[in-house]
Amino acid sequence: MANELMVDNILDQGVLDAQAIKNDFPIFKEVKQDPFVYLDSAASSQRPYSVIKSMDDYYRQTHANVHRGVYRIAEQATNLYENARCHLGKFLGAPHPELEIVFTKNATEAFNLFAQGYGRKFLSPRDVVLITKMEHHANIVPWMILKEQIGFELRFLDFDDDGQLILDDIEEKLKGVKILGVTMASNVLGTINPVKELTQMAHSVGAVVIADGAQYSPHFTTNVKDLGVDAYCTTAHKMLGPTGIGALWAKRSILQEMYPFLGGGEMIQNVTTEGFTTNDIPHKFEAGTPPIAEAVGLDAALTYLEGVSLTAIRAHELSLLTYAMDLMEERFGSRIKVFGPRDPKKRSGVISFELEGVHPHDVSQILDQEGVCVRAGHHCAKPLMTSLNVPATARASFYLYNTEEDVEALVAALERTEDFFK
Amino acid sequence: MSGLEDLYREIILDHYKNPRNQGTLETPPAVVEQGYNPLCGDEVKVFLVVEDEIVKDIKIDGQGCSISRSSASLMSNAVKGKSVKDAQTTIRTFKKMLALKDEDDIDGETIEPINEHTVGELIALQGVVKFPVRIKCATLPWNTLTQALQSAMAK
Known part of the structure; x- marks a missing residue:
C-alpha cells in the first residue's frame, strides 16, 4: 500500500544546528552527570528554557x-x-x-x-x-x-x-x-x-x-x-x-x-x-x-x-538515524539486530535493538555507566514483543538536540558492553 | 567501571553464562510457579520437588537479564537438598541482604548476620543493593521460590 506520510529527499529540505539547540535546554548544563547522552526522548523529551x-x-x-x-x-x-x-x-x-x-x-x-x-x-x-x-x-x-x-x-x-x-x-x-x-x-x-x-x-x-x-x-x-x-x-x-x-x-x-x-x-x-x-x-x-x-x-x-520547524527536525532525525544504523551495522554486523523497517526513511527516530548475548536490561545498565541513557524493557507494547519473540529490547531515540557525537557515544558504549560480557 | 564491578561480579557472570539447575521437571510430581517482572519482561519458572520436607530437586526455566538469571542459578544451588525450613531461612536472609528486611528478627525468628560464611556464594549479589532498579531482578526468582515452596507444602 502507498504511504503518503513518507516524504523522499527530505534531507535537502532543511538542517538544524543541534549543538546550538542543546544550549537552549538547561538540563544539558545542570544535570549532575557527565557525560550526559540523552537518547530516550521517545519516552519523554527534555524541555527548553522558554x-x-x-x-x-x-x-x-x-x-x-x-x-x-x-x-x-x-x-x-x-x-x-x-x-x-x-x-x-x-x-x-x-x-x-x-x-x-x-x-x-x-x-x-x-x-x-x-x-x-x-x-x-x-x-x-x-x-x-x-x-x-x-x-x-x-x-x-x-x-x-x-x-x-x-x-x-x-x-x-x-x-x-x-x-x-x-x-x-x-x-x-x-x-x-x-x-x-x-x-x-x-x-x-x-x-x-x-x-x-x-x-x-x-x-x-x-x-x-x-x-x-x-x-x-x-x-x-x-x-x-x-x-x-x-x-x-x-x-x-x-x-x-x-x-x-x-x-x-x-x-x-x-x-x-x-x-x-x-x-x-x-x-x-x-x-x-x-x-x-x-x-x-x-x-x-x-x-x-x-x-x-x-x-x-x-x-x-x-x-x-x-521556530525550529518540524521539517528541519525530521530531516535532522533522519540524518542521525541513518548515521546510527550505518555505524551499528559497520561495528557489530549481525551481532546487533535492529527491529523494524530497514530503510530509515520508513521510520521515525527510534532504534530498538538486541545486542547478541546481552539482555537489554544489562545493555542499559552498562550504557548508563557510560552516561548514555536508553530505554530497556517492553516499551508498554507486550503484544508487539510477543510478535518479535523477545522479552524486551533496548531502544535509543533521537530528537532535535541530539548530535552525531551522541550517536558515536552510543556505539562506543555498546562496544564496551560487548567487551564486558564477552 | 568500578561501580559496575560490584554489580557484575565474576561469579554472577559465570552463573549467567553457565546457569546451574536449568531446565524443567515433570509436574506432578514437581510443582511449578511462574514469576514476572512487568518492568522489563523477565519471567522465571521454578520447578520444585519436595519430599519429606526436603527440597529434593529444583529446576529453573525462563528468560531474563544477567542479574535475575544468575540470582536464580545461585538460589537453586543454595536451597537444593535443604529442608523447607532452612530454605525459607535462606530466602529471608537473602532478602535481608538486599535490605528488603530491616529487622533482625522477623516472625520471631532470628536472621543470621550476612557474611560469606552464612550466605556463601550468594554474597556476590550484595552489590545489587547499590542499584535499586535491579533489586527486583535479583528477587524475582526468590519470590517465585517462596510461592513454589508454599504450593509444594500445600500438596
Whole structure:
C-alpha cells in the first residue's frame, strides 16, 4: 500500500544546528552527570528554557483558576489556557481548534476518554474494534476494559519482518469494524504507518478511525484534516512540553455525540438533585481544575518547535538515524539486530535493538555507566514483543538536540558492553 | 567501571553464562510457579520437588537479564537438598541482604548476620543493593521460590 506520510529527499529540505539547540535546554548544563547522552526522548523529551520560564512566569504573575473568576488575573489565566488549546489545535491542523481539542492528563487518558466516550456509546456485542499488534498499551487496554464491559470482538492487524502492517487481507479484516485504532509511528519499531490510506478504507466500511500521534506529532508536521482521521491522541511531554497534559482531538460532530467521561465541576451546564446537563464541547470532557500551567508550558513548547520547524527536525532525525544504523551495522554486523523497517526513511527516530548475548536490561545498565541513557524493557507494547519473540529490547531515540557525537557515544558504549560480557 | 564491578561480579557472570539447575521437571510430581517482572519482561519458572520436607530437586526455566538469571542459578544451588525450613531461612536472609528486611528478627525468628560464611556464594549479589532498579531482578526468582515452596507444602 502507498504511504503518503513518507516524504523522499527530505534531507535537502532543511538542517538544524543541534549543538546550538542543546544550549537552549538547561538540563544539558545542570544535570549532575557527565557525560550526559540523552537518547530516550521517545519516552519523554527534555524541555527548553522558554517552556520552563513560561510556567514559572505563569505561577509568579498570573495564576488563578480558569473559567470561574471575573477578576482580571482569572480572565488572564483563562485566556492563556484557551490560547494553548487553540495553538495545539492549529499545530495539529484541526479545522476548529477552539472546539475540538480536549485536554487530558496524557495520550493514555485521551484513549480512555475516546473508548469510554465514543466506544461505549456506539459499540454493541456484534461489532469489531480493529487495532494493530504494534500498538502501545494505551491503544489496547482501554479497548480490553470496554470489551469486558459490553463485549465485542477485538481484532489485530499483524506486521511483517520489516515492521510493516500486513494489509493483503485488509478488506477481510475490516469486515464488521466500527472503530479502527492505529499508531501513526510505532514507539518500538519506528514504522510510519499508512494512516491516510487506512483511514480511507476504514471509512468505506463506515468505521471511525482514532490515531495514536504520541510518537508522531513531536517529530513530523501533523494535519488531522489531511489525514482524514476522526480522532487523534497526543501528549505534551514527548514534544518539549511538561508532563501532566495531553490531548484528544476529535471531529466536532464526534465530540458532540460522545458520552462524558469524568464527571465533576466545569463539565456541567446545570446540576439538580435529579441529574445534570453537560457543558458544551470541549469543556464537557474537562472535569475539575485543568492543568493550566502545563497548558501554558505546552503553548511555549509548540512555539519553540515551530521556530525550529518540524521539517528541519525530521530531516535532522533522519540524518542521525541513518548515521546510527550505518555505524551499528559497520561495528557489530549481525551481532546487533535492529527491529523494524530497514530503510530509515520508513521510520521515525527510534532504534530498538538486541545486542547478541546481552539482555537489554544489562545493555542499559552498562550504557548508563557510560552516561548514555536508553530505554530497556517492553516499551508498554507486550503484544508487539510477543510478535518479535523477545522479552524486551533496548531502544535509543533521537530528537532535535541530539548530535552525531551522541550517536558515536552510543556505539562506543555498546562496544564496551560487548567487551564486558564477552 | 568500578561501580559496575560490584554489580557484575565474576561469579554472577559465570552463573549467567553457565546457569546451574536449568531446565524443567515433570509436574506432578514437581510443582511449578511462574514469576514476572512487568518492568522489563523477565519471567522465571521454578520447578520444585519436595519430599519429606526436603527440597529434593529444583529446576529453573525462563528468560531474563544477567542479574535475575544468575540470582536464580545461585538460589537453586543454595536451597537444593535443604529442608523447607532452612530454605525459607535462606530466602529471608537473602532478602535481608538486599535490605528488603530491616529487622533482625522477623516472625520471631532470628536472621543470621550476612557474611560469606552464612550466605556463601550468594554474597556476590550484595552489590545489587547499590542499584535499586535491579533489586527486583535479583528477587524475582526468590519470590517465585517462596510461592513454589508454599504450593509444594500445600500438596
